[in-house]
Amino acid sequence: MASPTASHLVDRKASVVSASGLASEDDAAVLAKLGYKQELRRNFTMIEVFGIAFSIMGLLPSIASTLVYSIPAGPAGMVWGWFLASGFIFIVGLAMADLGSSMPTSGGLYWWTHFFSSPATRNPLSFLVGYSNTLGLVGGLCSIDYGFSLMFLSVIVIARDGNWTPSNGDIYATFLGCVLCHGILASIMSKIMGKLQTVFVAMNFILIAATIIALPIGSKNRRNDGHYIFAQTENLTTWPTGWAFMLSWLSPIWTIGSFDSCVHMSEECVNAAKAVPAGIVMSIGSCWLFGLIIMIVLAATISPDLESVTRSKFGQPMAQIYYDAIGKNGTIGLMSLLFIVQFLMGISILVAASRQTWAFSRDGALPFSSFFRPISQRFGYIPLRAIWGCVFLAAVLGLLSLIAPAAAQALFSLSIAGNNVAWGIPIFARVVWGQRKFKPGPFYTGDRFSVPIAWTAIAFLVFGIVLSTFPVEGPNPTPQSMNYTVVINMAVWGGSLAYYFIDARKWFSGPKITIATDDLTEEQQVAIREEGLDIQSITGEELDPKNDVENTRKQ
Numbered sequence: 001m002a003s004p005t006a007s008h009l010v011d012r013k014a015s016v017v018s019a020s021g022l023a024s025e026d027d028a029a030v031l032a033k034l035g036y037k038q039e040l041r042r043n044f045t046m047i048e049v050f051g052i053a054f055s056i057m058g059l060l061p062s063i064a065s066t067l068v069y070s071i072p073a074g075p076a077g078m079v080w081g082w083f084l085a086s087g088f089i090f091i092v093g094l095a096m097a098d099l100g101s102s103m104p105t106s107g108g109l110y111w112w113t114h115f116f117s118s119p120a121t122r123n124p125l126s127f128l129v130g131y132s133n134t135l136g137l138v139g140g141l142c143s144i145d146y147g148f149s150l151m152f153l154s155v156i157v158i159a160r161d162g163n164w165t166p167s168n169g170d171i172y173a174t175f176l177g178c179v180l181c182h183g184i185l186a187s188i189m190s191k192i193m194g195k196l197q198t199v200f201v202a203m204n205f206i207l208i209a210a211t212i213i214a215l216p217i218g219s220k221n222r223r224n225d226g227h228y229i230f231a232q233t234e235n236l237t238t239w240p241t242g243w244a245f246m247l248s249w250l251s252p253i254w255t256i257g258s259f260d261s262c263v264h265m266s267e268e269c270v271n272a273a274k275a276v277p278a279g280i281v282m283s284i285g286s287c288w289l290f291g292l293i294i295m296i297v298l299a300a301t302i303s304p305d306l307e308s309v310t311r312s313k314f315g316q317p318m319a320q321i322y323y324d325a326i327g328k329n330g331t332i333g334l335m336s337l338l339f340i341v342q343f344l345m346g347i348s349i350l351v352a353a354s355r356q357t358w359a360f361s362r363d364g365a366l367p368f369s370s371f372f373r374p375i376s377q378r379f380g381y382i383p384l385r386a387i388w389g390c391v392f393l394a395a396v397l398g399l400l401s402l403i404a405p406a407a408a409q410a411l412f413s414l415s416i417a418g419n420n421v422a423w424g425i426p427i428f429a430r431v432v433w434g435q436r437k438f439k440p441g442p443f444y445t446g447d448r449f450s451v452p453i454a455w456t457a458i459a460f461l462v463f464g465i466v467l468s469t470f471p472v473e474g475p476n477p478t479p480q481s482m483n484y485t486v487v488i489n490m491a492v493w494g495g496s497l498a499y500y501f502i503d504a505r506k507w508f509s510g511p512k513i514t515i516a517t518d519d520l521t522e523e524q525q526v527a528i529r530e531e532g533l534d535i536q537s538i539t540g541e542e543l544d545p546k547n548d549v550e551n552t553r554k555q
Contacts, residue, residue: 022038022039022040022042022381023038023041023042023270024042024270026271027042027271027272030104030272030273031104031267031272034103034104034105034111035511036105036267036362038267039267039375039381040106040267040268040355040375040381040382040383041268041380041381042268042269042270042272043191043193043194043268043270044193044194044197044265044268044269044270044275045194045269045270046269046270046271046274046275046278046279047198048194048195048197048198048269049262049265049269049276049278049279050201050262050278050279050282050283051197051198051200051201052197052261052262052265052279052348052351052352053258053259053261053262053279053280053283054200054201054204054283054286054287055197055200055204055344055345055347055348056144056257056258056261056345056349056352057255057256057257057258057259057287058144058204058341058342058344058345059204059208059255059286059287059290059291059294060204060207060208060211060294060338060341061147061151061207061338061339061341061342061345062147062254062255062345063251063294063295063298063318064151064316064317064318064338065147065150065151065254066250066251066254066255067251067298067309067310067317067318068472069247069248069249069250069251069254069472070082070248070250070251070295071236071302071306071309071317072234072235072237072244072247072248072306072310072472073233073234073235073241073244073245073247073248074232074233074234074235074306075224075228075230075232075234075299075302076229076230076232076233076245077233077234077244077245078248078251078295078298078299079229079230079292079295079296079299080230080245081245081246081248081249081251081252082248082251082252082291082295083288083292084249085249085251085252085253086252086256086284086287086288086291087288088456088457088460089252089253089256089284089288089460090281090285090288091453091456091457091460092423092457092460092461093259093280093281093283093284094281094445094453094457095445095450095453095454095456095457096259096260096280096423096427096457097276097280097281097443097445098277098440098441098443098444098445098450098453098454099112099426099427099430100262100263100266100276100277100441100443101273101274101276101277101440101441101442101443101444102273102438102439102440102441102444103115103441104263104266104272104273104276104441105263105266105267105359106263106264106265106266106267106268106355106356106358106359107130107264107356107359107360107362107363107511108263108264108266108426109129109130109133109260109263109356109422109423109425109426110127110129110130110133110360110365110422110426110511111126111511112429112430113125113126113129113425113426113429114126114510114511115437116426116429116430116433116434116437116438117429117433117434118433121429121433122510123505123508123509123510124497124500124501124505125425125429126510126511127365127496127497127499127500127504127508128421128425128493128496128497128500129421129422129425129426130360130363130365131360131365131492131496132418132419132421132422132492132493133260133418133419134353134356134357134360134366135414135418135492136415136418136419136421136422137258137261137264137349137352137356137357137390137415138353138357138390138393138394138397138414139397139411139412139413139414139415139418140257140258140349140412140414140415140419141179141182141349141350141353141390141394142175142394142397142398142408142411142412143254143411143412143415144342144345144346144349145175145179145346145398146171146175146398146401146408146412147342148174148175148178148339148342148343148345148346149171149172149174149175149178150171150315150316151316151335151339151342152174152339153166153170153171153174153315154314154315154316154319154335155332155335155336155339157313157314157315158314158319158328158331158332158335159332161328162314165315166315168401168403169402171401172398172399172401172402175398175401176395178343178346179346179391179394179398180391180395181343182343182346182347182350182391183350183387183388183390183391185347186347186350186354186387187379187382187384187387187388190379190380190381190382191380193351194268196347197348200341200344200345200347200348203337203340203341203344204341206337207334207337207341208290208293208294210334210337211294211297211334212293212294212297214325214326215297215298215300215301215321215322215325215326216297216300216301218301218325218326218327218330219300219301219324219325223300224299224300224301224302224304228299228304229296229299229300230299233245234306236306236307236310237472237473237474238473238474238475238476239470239474239475243470246467247467247470247472249464249467250416250467250468250472252291253416253467253468254415254416255287255291256284256287256288257415257416257419258349258419259279259280259283259284260280260352260422261349261351261352262275262276262277262279262280262283263276263280264352264353264355264356264359265279265351265352267355267359268355273441273442273443274442274443277441277442277443278443281443298321301321301324301325302321302324303320303321303324308320309321316335318335318338319331319335322334322335350387350390350391351387353390354382354383354386354387354389354390355383355386357372357383357386357389358372358373358375358383358386361373361386363510364507364508365504365508368389372385372386372389373385397411405480409483409484409485410483410485410487410488411488413468413483413485413488413489414488414489414492416464416465416468416485417464417465417468417469417485417489418489418492420461420462420464420465420468421461421465421489421493423457423461424457424458424461424462427454427457427458427461428454428458430454431451431454431455431458435451465489468483468485469483469485469486470483471483
């Protein structure tokens, strides 16, 4: 890898001494060790980093959008599917938290991949992870805003007593308006975006509290018993009952995602080495607990005629559950609160997606990187162009909703399969090639548990990718019910690798690797230099890899 220029080294040295009011010297120094100067303003606290992840997950709106996966397995599938899958997602979060605490940077996933991978694989894998993560986040934005469109329009359907059906054009127009609003808000509210995450979290809990109180009260004369809630299985698919239960895991897999947003906010949060892992673990843990409570309440109040719920004339199973319990006016009220929270989710994920997009362009990997690279000081030290690049891409990709719901659903699967690849590869690279180079941060699951946790996370992520490709209704899908996830994601992964091997391999050398050797053990220094990496100290002193390896061995 080419050595950084002297001017870059001066920049890095300056970033340690002074971050021009953007960050404390300690935070700037941590980032400088990873090869970057401080360019974004650090105005997110630990709680606000948790808030952005929890807000993106949007627990109740996401559950409402994914009931189509859990209800077919019956109430037991809803409850136990959530509990088990969330537990595995928590393990994935622990594995990512180890890395996020060790090396907190906005482009963390592809940065870690490059750092830990073998010399032969680091560039193509880093390139693949960067594209998969970037498109996965934009796919998540599309999914959230498309869900908002359906919820918003379902309120109109309810108000008209089911006597109106929105067209695909109506859905896309609502979607486009939502995406554009998010772009405007993410641009002009940057100075208070951290504080807004606390408001968004509060809105989520207000909605959760309203639901778990209103549904049992409204269904007091027809609540289901404990056996029905925890032991009653159903199968509304043509898959075997056991596999229908496994497909119910897609609800938490869809919902408890984008916790990597904490990583992408690394360069905007105070004390990132602690705030990032705390945000990851707290957001997943909160969704695991409160999601289980919500699922139990839904199973207790849902109509035993599950098919009538999944095929509701309102177009949303959640709307039917509300309607059966609290009537038309109550349903309109709670569904309105639901789509408002869904709208807030979109703002948060656009912020996270833009930071990953900006970080990847900072390392020159995206088309038009030089255009997306600049930071807007006028709007509060944010990647303004990257925000609108994500908005434009989401608007274009959303056009698939005009074709058919199946096409739109395949696009949104990027937020599962695409992100699973982006999450899994750096964890895999660490335990296979880079364990000797791994230096734990303030958060660490320990020498005894860290590697087993990583392997468990990898296995679950692979399973999640496979699971997301299955047609939900059964093994003989029609063109309308077919799951095109494999088509979309293979196009992304295959296209990314083809782009790399045809052209990008000529100029993409990965992110800049600049590690502070004073903080590494002798064994870690030897391992890094044996990889052939050029290592720079923060003070700008270039270290000769060959000589340093020999000196270390003699010691």
